[in-house]
Structure formats: structure tokens, C-alpha cells
Amino acid sequence: MSGDVAEWRAAPHGTKGWVGRNVLAAAVHSHEVAACKGTIRMAKDNTQWGRPSAARADAAALTPAGLAAVWAGAHTARLVLRRPQAGDGPAMFAVHGDPATNRHNPAGPDLNLATSAATLRGWLRDWEANGYGYWAITRTDAEGVIGFGGVKRLAWRDRDVLNLYYRLTPSVWGQGYAAEVARTAVGLAQAYLPHLPVIARTRSANIASQRTAERAGLRRRPDLDTAHIVFALGWTPAGEPAGPA
Numbered sequence: 001m002s003g004d005v006a007e008w009r010a011a012p013h014g015t016k017g018w019v020g021r022n023v024l025a026a027a028v029h030s031h032e033v034a035a036c037k038g039t040i041r042m043a044k045d046n047t048q049w050g051r052p053s054a055a056r057a058d059a060a061a062l063t064p065a066g067l068a069a070v071w072a073g074a075h076t077a078r079l080v081l082r083r084p085q086a087g088d089g090p091a092m093f094a095v096h097g098d099p100a101t102n103r104h105n106p107a108g109p110d111l112n113l114a115t116s117a118a119t120l121r122g123w124l125r126d127w128e129a130n131g132y133g134y135w136a137i138t139r140t141d142a143e144g145v146i147g148f149g150g151v152k153r154l155a156w157r158d159r160d161v162l163n164l165y166y167r168l169t170p171s172v173w174g175q176g177y178a179a180e181v182a183r184t185a186v187g188l189a190q191a192y193l194p195h196l197p198v199i200a201r202t203r204s205a206n207i208a209s210q211r212t213a214e215r216a217g218l219r220r221r222p223d224l225d226t227a228h229i230v231f232a233l234g235w236t237p238a239g240e241p242a243g244p245a
């Protein structure tokens with residue numbers, strides 16, 4: 001595999017694919033189609049490779065339980081991307097209360113554990129409602145949460161979108177972890193939720209964040225800027241289906 005390509009595998013059902021800069025393809029095995037309540041009709045034989053658009057119409061019908069079966073156990077070669085738990089408050093505060101991880105965040109670091117715990121409770125509700133949301137990230141070869149990231153659904157500019165997010169503890173920066181998380185999240189989004197645009201909003205000085213969004217296949221969209229600068233994938237003019245724009 002080249003450095004641009006991360007493998008993702010969604011346990012326990014064995015969804016497996018390779019996700020590159022622009023999301024190359026997804027492999028869907030028949031047994032996990034059953035796990036997703038039969039809503040993806042891709043695999044008549046054991047394995048079928050297809051571009052995400054092949055599954056678009058049916059993927060829109062996936063239930064939260066079906067999505068959770070895919071999303072909650074995703075991992076890459078180096079990272080475990082798991083559903084956050086109620087006990088992750090201290091890990092949340094360790095990352096979100098650190099001034100270094102908030103250098104570009106005008107709202108500043110979380111002031112205390114209660115603030116981070118409240119954010120965590122919101123994320124847990126996202127998972128309950130949708131079957132996916134931001135992951136807690138650990139390494140396969142070490143204990144401890146190194147950060148949080150992924151996509152979660154929210155309303156933005158009067159549309160439902162997937163917001164791409166990543167915040168990692170500084171000791172692991174510069175090793176390609178954020179890019180790996182972002183590519184995996186965007187790969188799953190394109191495979192299972194292709195009707196939803198993916199956006200990333202960041203500050204103009206936050207080059208690392210911008211590079212990470214680009215590494216996941218998002219493109220700079222100055223026309224969508226607010227106080228943030230915006231990157232997007234699949235944001236098309238209103239009324240048109242999501243596409244590669």
C-alpha cells in the first residue's frame with residue numbers, strides 16, 4: 001500500500017476497503033450486508049468491489065443499528081476507532097482542555113472536566129440517534145486515547161451534512177494519524193452515506209487542519225466560507241444530489 005492509502009476494516013462484520021485521497025472503492029461482503037438489514041444490495045457473490053455511488057440509493061436507507069455495526073468498530077492498520085463511552089470524560093478533557101490543541105480555537109480549551117463531559121454526552125446522543133459520530137481514537141499497539149475525530153451529522157446552511165473533525169494529543173502529531181482517521185471517516189461516509197456532503201471548517205492559520213481535510217479528499221470551497229474557511233466533498237447546488245464536487 002502506498003503512503004496515500006489507508007486500509008479500513010469495520011469490525012465485527014468484516015467490511016473492508018482501501019481508501020485513498022479521493023476514496024477509491026469499498027468492498028462489501030455478503031455477510032455484512034445481512035448485518036446491515038439487507039439495505040445494501042451489492043453482493044450476490046461473496047465480495048463485490050464498487051464505487052460508493054453504486055450503493056447510493058440503498059445506503060440512504062441504512063438504519064442507525066446497521067450503521068453502528070459498521071461504524072463502531074472501524075480500525076486502520078495503526079488505529080482503533082471506537083464508539084466513545086460515558087467513561088471517556090477524562091480522556092476528552094485531556095485532549096480538549098489542552099491549550100496546545102486549541103491554539104486556533106477562539107473558544108479556547110475546555111476549562112474543566114464538566115465542560116468536556118457535557119460535550120461527550122452530546123456525542124453519545126449523536127451515536128444513539130444516528131448510529132455513528134466522532135470516534136475515540138487509540139493506537140493498536142498502545143493503551144490510552146490519543147484523540148477524537150471522524151464525522152458526525154449536523155445541520156449547516158439549511159442542509160444535513162457530515163462534519164469532519166479531528167483533535168489529537170500533541171505527542172502524536174506529525175505521524176499521519178489525523179490523515180488516517182479523516183480518510184477512514186470520509187471513506188465510510190462515501191460508502192454508506194453518499195447522500196450527505198462532508199464539510200470541514202477551520203481557521204486560515206490552521207494549516208495542519210487544512211492539509212488533513214485535503215488528504216481526506218475534501219476541496220477548498222471559498223464560496224462557502226464563514227468566519228471559518230471551508231472544505232467540502234459532495235456539496236452541490238441545492239436540489240442536486242451529492243456528487244464529487
Ligand SMILES: CC(C)(COP(=O)(O)OP(=O)(O)OC[C@H]1O[C@@H](n2cnc3c(N)ncnc32)[C@H](O)[C@@H]1OP(=O)(O)O)[C@@H](O)C(=O)NCCC(=O)NCCS
Nearest residue numbers: 101167168173174175176177178179202207208209211212
Ligand atoms: C490538525 C491535527 C489533528 C493534525 O494531526 P496530525 O496527526 O499531526 O496530522 P497528520 O500527521 O496526519 O498530517 C496531516 C497533514 O497535515 C500536515 N501537517 C501536520 N502538522 C502540520 C503543521 N504543524 N504545519 C503544517 N502542516 C502540518 C501534514 O504534513 C499532512 O499533510 P501532507 O500529508 O500533505 O504532508 C493536529 O494538529 C491537532 O490535533 N491540532 C489541534 C486540533 C485542531 O486544530 N483540530 C482541527 C480543528 S478545525
